[in-house]
Amino acid sequence: MRTKEFSLEDFMKMQQQMKAMGSIDQILGMLPIPGISKNDREQIAHAGEGQLKKIEAMVSSMTIKERQKPEILNANRRRRIATGSGVQVADLNRFLKEFEKMKIMMKKMADVAKTGKMPFGMKNPQAMMKNMQNKGGNFPRF
Numbered sequence: 001m002r003t004k005e006f007s008l009e010d011f012m013k014m015q016q017q018m019k020a021m022g023s024i025d026q027i028l029g030m031l032p033i034p035g036i037s038k039n040d041r042e043q044i045a046h047a048g049e050g051q052l053k054k055i056e057a058m059v060s061s062m063t064i065k066e067r068q069k070p071e072i073l074n075a076n077r078r079r080r081i082a083t084g085s086g087v088q089v090a091d092l093n094r095f096l097k098e099f100e101k102m103k104i105m106m107k108k109m110a111d112v113a114k115t116g117k118m119p120f121g122m123k124n125p126q127a128m129m130k131n132m133q134n135k136g137g138n139f140p141r142f
Helices: 008-021 024-030 038-060 064-068 075-085 089-115 125-134
Strands: none
Touching: 008 024, 008 038, 008 064, 008 089, 024 038, 038 075, 038 089, 075 089
């Protein structure tokens, strides 16, 4: 990231880097996820690929200024972006809400990298991952 603020442009660059690694199915195949069958992995990958295409369409329908500062997206802009990307405004709103959560997480990760200290409440990464899984860390639907 070129700035301290995580933007939708940074998000899209990350998406492109992930695409270069292979399909979601290939990436999931590299991860040691106990108890997930090949069929489950393929279903997750298929759903994920479709969601990523929608996200890419939404972000591509934004101006550079909107990608850099999504907080400027008023109702008219959101309607234009949704129409341009072929999704409902509610889908765009859900994505933007998830992006804000990701932005907070990226800031925390940057703080950890800078200070070398885990933020409060993140002393046990394994417990944190288990907690995320128990809360339904499913791929969001847009």
